[in-house]
Amino acid sequence: MKLSAELKALEARLGHEFSDPGLLVRAVTHSSMSSATRDDNQRLEFLGDRVLGLVMAQAVLDHDRAATEGQLAPRFNALVRKETCADVARQVDIGAVLKLGRSEMVSGGRRKQALLGDAMEAVIAAVYLDAGFDAAKAMILRLWGERVRRVEADARDAKTALQEWAQARGLQPPRYVEVARSGPDHAPQFTIEAQLDGQTPTQATAGSKRQAEQAVAKALLARIENG
Incomplete structure (x- = not known):
């Protein structure tokens, strides 16, 4: 061939x-x-x-x-x-x-x-x-x-890190809520909001729910760490 x-x-x-x-x-x-x-x-x-x-x-x-x-x-x-x-x-x-x-x-x-x-x-x-x-x-x-x-x-799992942070302080685990979806079926964009007791809800958008959840957890962690 x-x-x-x-x-x-x-x-x-x-x-x-x-x-x-x-x-x-x-x-x-x-x-x-x-x-x-x-x-x-x-x-x-x-x-x-x-x-x-x-x-x-x-x-x-x-x-x-x-x-x-x-x-x-x-x-x-x-x-x-x-x-x-x-x-x-x-x-x-x-x-x-x-x-x-x-x-x-x-x-x-x-x-x-x-x-x-x-x-x-x-x-x-x-x-x-x-x-x-x-x-x-x-x-x-x-x-x-x-x-x-x-x-x-790259392998640092932001969702796991955020959950461990919450557990160490006696808080409920963070919640991830899909608040929007846009784009065509072959290239969707998901917006996920992370909700954690005592913290302002944070949102992130990505091409998959998993990526959006990781991104929003990373953003929330960064905000917490930076005070």
């Missing part, structure tokens, strides 16, 4: 030339384009998630040899979560080559976080099947790069 110019360009961005180009084609084929003669990337996604997990588990261990399991777990989670995979997918522009059915194309599938994250995991599996674990590991560490080095700061 000969790859299109767009997929050859993706190969270059990934830093891996496929011996079996069909693996890359399958990795960027969404289920909306699957058929009896065309496999989608769902099985590859399942495998890629596990390969990524093993590489990142070793990476966080190697990065901080004195860290406890309790410190390592949130760092690991920050590196393998779907949002991070989607960010890396955007970095190498996987969205530009995704093979999507018409419905997904019309609804903005090339920009959807879930589709991008899934495709990135599928690409990892494709490299693993094409050239083995070492090749997949090298690509992952190259693409995740600085994220591994700064993960300690």
Whole structure:
């Protein structure tokens, strides 16, 4: 199989030339384009998630040899979560080559976080099947790069920190209320308000409820810490 110019360009961005180009084609084929003669990337996604997990588990261990399991777990989670995979997918522009059915194309599938994250995991599996674990590991560490080095700061869970702050003072846990949703279905924006006894309610907006909750917890923590 000969790859299109767009997929050859993706190969270059990934830093891996496929011996079996069909693996890359399958990795960027969404289920909306699957058929009896065309496999989608769902099985590859399942495998890629596990390969990524093993590489990142070793990476966080190697990065901080004195860290406890309790410190390592949130760092690991920050590196393998779907949002991070989607960010890396955007970095190498996987969205530009995704093979999507018409419905997904019309609804903005090339920009959807879930589709991008899934495709990135599928690409990892494709490299693993094409050239083995070492090749997949090298690509992952190259693409995740600085994220591994700064993960300690990024992995600080603001919601957990805010809840611990409240519990230490005998307060009820903070409450997170969705107060607004805007934007189209394929790119929604959620506004979440954090409510905590004795504090002025604080709001933040992001592309997912999880991100908005983390953002508003971080903002409220910063205000508390700054007096």
